[in-house]
Amino acid sequence: MPEQRVVLRNCGVINPGSIATYLAVDGFKALNKARGMTPEQVIQEVKDSGLRGRGGAGFPCGLKWELARNAPGDTKYVICNADEGEVGTFKDRYILANDPFMLIEGMAIAGYAIGADMGYIYLRAEYQYLNGSLVKAIDQVREQGLLVDFDITIRQGAGAYVCGEESALMDSIEGKRGEVRYRPPFPPTKGLWDQPTVINNVETLMNIPQIMLNGADWFNGMGTERSKGTKVFSVSGDVSKPGVYEMVLGSPLRELVEGLAGAERVKAIQIGGATGRIVPYDMMDTPLSFEDILGAGAITVFDESRDMVDIVHKTLQFLAEESCGKCTPCREGTEVMAGILERFARGEGDERDIKDMERLSQAMMLSALCGLGQAAPNPVLDSLQHFRGDYESRMQEKRGSVAR
Amino acid sequence: MNDHLQVSSSQYEDKGNLLLRLEEAQHRLGYLSEQAMSELAESLGISVSEVYGVATFYSFLSTRPQGKYVIRVCKGLPCCLKDSDIVISSIEAAIGIRPGDTTPDGKFSLELTNCIGACDSAPAMLVNSELHVGLTSRRISQILKTYE
Ligand code: FES
Numbered sequence: 001m002p003e004q005r006v007v008l009r010n011c012g013v014i015n016p017g018s019i020a021t022y023l024a025v026d027g028f029k030a031l032n033k034a035r036g037m038t039p040e041q042v043i044q045e046v047k048d049s050g051l052r053g054r055g056g057a058g059f060p061c062g063l064k065w066e067l068a069r070n071a072p073g074d075t076k077y078v079i080c081n082a083d084e085g086e087v088g089t090f091k092d093r094y095i096l097a098n099d100p101f102m103l104i105e106g107m108a109i110a111g112y113a114i115g116a117d118m119g120y121i122y123l124r125a126e127y128q129y130l131n132g133s134l135v136k137a138i139d140q141v142r143e144q145g146l147l148v149d150f151d152i153t154i155r156q157g158a159g160a161y162v163c164g165e166e167s168a169l170m171d172s173i174e175g176k177r178g179e180v181r182y183r184p185p186f187p188p189t190k191g192l193w194d195q196p197t198v199i200n201n202v203e204t205l206m207n208i209p210q211i212m213l214n215g216a217d218w219f220n221g222m223g224t225e226r227s228k229g230t231k232v233f234s235v236s237g238d239v240s241k242p243g244v245y246e247m248v249l250g251s252p253l254r255e256l257v258e259g260l261a262g263a264e265r266v267k268a269i270q271i272g273g274a275t276g277r278i279v280p281y282d283m284m285d286t287p288l289s290f291e292d293i294l295g296a297g298a299i300t301v302f303d304e305s306r307d308m309v310d311i312v313h314k315t316l317q318f319l320a321e322e323s324c325g326k327c328t329p330c331r332e333g334t335e336v337m338a339g340i341l342e343r344f345a346r347g348e349g350d351e352r353d354i355k356d357m358e359r360l361s362q363a364m365m366l367s368a369l370c371g372l373g374q375a376a377p378n379p380v381l382d383s384l385q386h387f388r389g390d391y392e393s394r395m396q397e398k399r400g401s402v403a404r
Numbered sequence: 405m406n407d408h409l410q411v412s413s414s415q416y417e418d419k420g421n422l423l424l425r426l427e428e429a430q431h432r433l434g435y436l437s438e439q440a441m442s443e444l445a446e447s448l449g450i451s452v453s454e455v456y457g458v459a460t461f462y463s464f465l466s467t468r469p470q471g472k473y474v475i476r477v478c479k480g481l482p483c484c485l486k487d488s489d490i491v492i493s494s495i496e497a498a499i500g501i502r503p504g505d506t507t508p509d510g511k512f513s514l515e516l517t518n519c520i521g522a523c524d525s526a527p528a529m530l531v532n533s534e535l536h537v538g539l540t541s542r543r544i545s546q547i548l549k550t551y552e
Contacts, residue, residue: 158462
């Protein structure tokens, strides 16, 4: 299955600094078309398309919009989550740098559909170098008179991994520490400044103009039963052609990793960043979809020279650092697991450590407050299941050194 | 509708927005001094500890003086796979400090950071807001020379 460019269709085609080049490829036709429809019709089209959120959670986009449209409130907001933080993800950077206009158009359509008069792009601190060109793009759209009753502002993040989580992100826009809130209420009813708010990922919003132009049927003709359209993947690690690739959802992992990115001698692949899944080579035919594995589309490839204990150790170190500390299972659990893996890395782990990690994993999955803590055991459990040999050889190292 | 928008989003929200004010102060002063934070607390009518709480939450805000150029080297897993540890040690050698420190002349601060979204050309680093990718020991000295 070759690449299929929907979200990335203009990347490398238009000049991201010039709105004229975007208008030349049907730019803002979708917004005009949407304005000729009722907001309810626009929402229905998005619902019919089957588009689901591309930030990792996969919530149906049209349903989110409908909830916000129907929620009472004088002021409503659209937020574009450009706080791409999943380790190994860089697709949003690529999109923001190469086609800011289709994102702005998608946001304007969302604003029209839910009845918002204000939109924010929350740009992660690390992407500050994109701020200037985004401002210029928004200015050009405004000058063309294309932002009617709706305006867009960029909010520059200040460096906090947890702000990619939507409730923390809203706190941050409000000027506070970004903390995960207990839910419900959800943002579509009570979001930014307690007003109805739609938060969509960059890639989700990029799909909107194409859905409006080509129709829901065209869009849901691509993909699987529950995963419609395409997905943009960020491929890095042990591959000869790292980069951003877009494929129809449901395409096999192998096509992406070996076919497009040119990987050889693959041992394992981490899908969906630090809290994602680790799959061994013999699962390379797994389809990339919401039904199977997806996340935000980070694909990190490890070849046969890698030891999974080292990989998982680094991953858990990261998660222990980034745990916000609000709930005990995540704060303590990630810390303890990182410590155990440290021992394995030094060749001092034993069977009891493995049992402990398995027990802790169960507790965290059941009782952690947010997705980070619930998914933090994934790399540990997956590696224990598929690469137990890597752990065992670290135990043997210890026996070897004791015998000496 | 547009007038209302001005008041609700640009003026009211922005002036009272602690994070925006902190970002602005950091930009102006290079770091958030105790004095800057207590002045901010007073002008917003909130406690100093609240200001401090937000200032210390974000890694791009600093309550200590920082170098003119803050180097943030990525230690994310994809960068590790491309030998970011070698890059880190050549930077340490080149400017003579360890992560968390600032050179005595106040020129460079060195920090390690998690994935900065450039894993396709790892290893990567930021110097202030500028991105540098495909780093090697040799390129490090060339890059650092461009910061005067
Ligand atoms: S891990 Fe270094 S840029 Fe992503």
